[in-house]
Amino acid sequence: MAAKKPSGLGRGLGALLGDEALKNDSGGVLTVPISQVENCSSQPRKAFDPEALEELAESIRRWGVLQPLTVRRRGENWELVAGERRLRAAMLAGLAAVPCLPIEAEDTDSALLALTENLQRRDLHFLEEAAALSAYLRKTGETQEELAAKLGRSASALANKLRLLKLSPGCVREILAGGLSERHARALLAVSDPEAQAAAAKHIRERQLSVAQAERYLAALPAQAAPRGRRSYILKDVRLFLNSVDRGLRVIREAGVDAQTERQETEDAIILTIRIPRGLPGKL
Numbered sequence: 001m002a003a004k005k006p007s008g009l010g011r012g013l014g015a016l017l018g019d020e021a022l023k024n025d026s027g028g029v030l031t032v033p034i035s036q037v038e039n040c041s042s043q044p045r046k047a048f049d050p051e052a053l054e055e056l057a058e059s060i061r062r063w064g065v066l067q068p069l070t071v072r073r074r075g076e077n078w079e080l081v082a083g084e085r086r087l088r089a090a091m092l093a094g095l096a097a098v099p100c101l102p103i104e105a106e107d108t109d110s111a112l113l114a115l116t117e118n119l120q121r122r123d124l125h126f127l128e129e130a131a132a133l134s135a136y137l138r139k140t141g142e143t144q145e146e147l148a149a150k151l152g153r154s155a156s157a158l159a160n161k162l163r164l165l166k167l168s169p170g171c172v173r174e175i176l177a178g179g180l181s182e183r184h185a186r187a188l189l190a191v192s193d194p195e196a197q198a199a200a201a202k203h204i205r206e207r208q209l210s211v212a213q214a215e216r217y218l219a220a221l222p223a224q225a226a227p228r229g230r231r232s233y234i235l236k237d238v239r240l241f242l243n244s245v246d247r248g249l250r251v252i253r254e255a256g257v258d259a260q261t262e263r264q265e266t267e268d269a270i271i272l273t274i275r276i277p278r279g280l281p282g283k284l
Helices: 013-017 050-062 084-092 109-119 126-140 144-151 156-168 169-178 182-188 194-207 211-219 237-254
Strands: 030-033 069-074 077-082 099-103 260-265 270-275
Touching: 030 169, 050 156, 050 169, 050 194, 084 099, 109 126, 109 144, 126 182, 144 156, 156 182, 169 182, 169 194, 182 194, 182 211, 182 260, 194 211, 237 260, 237 270
Parallel strands: 069 099
Antiparallel strands: 030 099, 069 077, 260 270
């Protein structure tokens, strides 16, 4: 009985792309000047932790680059396929050249290799991951189902990751500023209005709500969509609401109703109490 073929992340490059798609064009590791190694445009990671990068650079100063970079020939130079973090750290360490494993790979295969290597790293931000997945799909024209199969993921898991790209720019800024988790981000997708979504993210960030607390808070927000033909409103400042209440009370008083209001402000809330007599003018 044939052994079951492994799937998903964690396989070797040949297992991921197939032996025909991936060939070593030199038969071994080469020492390549750093000046001849070009970054790949398909690199998913856009930000690297400076402290972690310096730690790796210190290790490289002491032990050298233990795992060769994966590259492919591009004219007189080499294009980096996998290993940008090692390359950056080697530059910090002052190395003039790095060990490289040259391969033959098409553009699609190169993009998949770069994507796969970075998805295996724990420090890749989930929004960077979503952007990288989307960029790969645009570049290759593959379907979500095809990419999910290559990565060993379910199509629904991939679709959920891509949905994070629907978050508004303001919401994304709050997520990054507050270090909110992917589960926080998924919960915020329930808020469709961009401004309301950003405001909700800010509220969650400032109050450091857990995922469960954030979900309860979001569920308690007023419905955003109004019935067809009716206008919907977004309350940007609670003072606007209080002013509207004051105007309404003035109208009632001018009609002869002795309406009274009391307002108490605490650290967490504004408590508004309105008393309107049951007996209206002209009635017994």
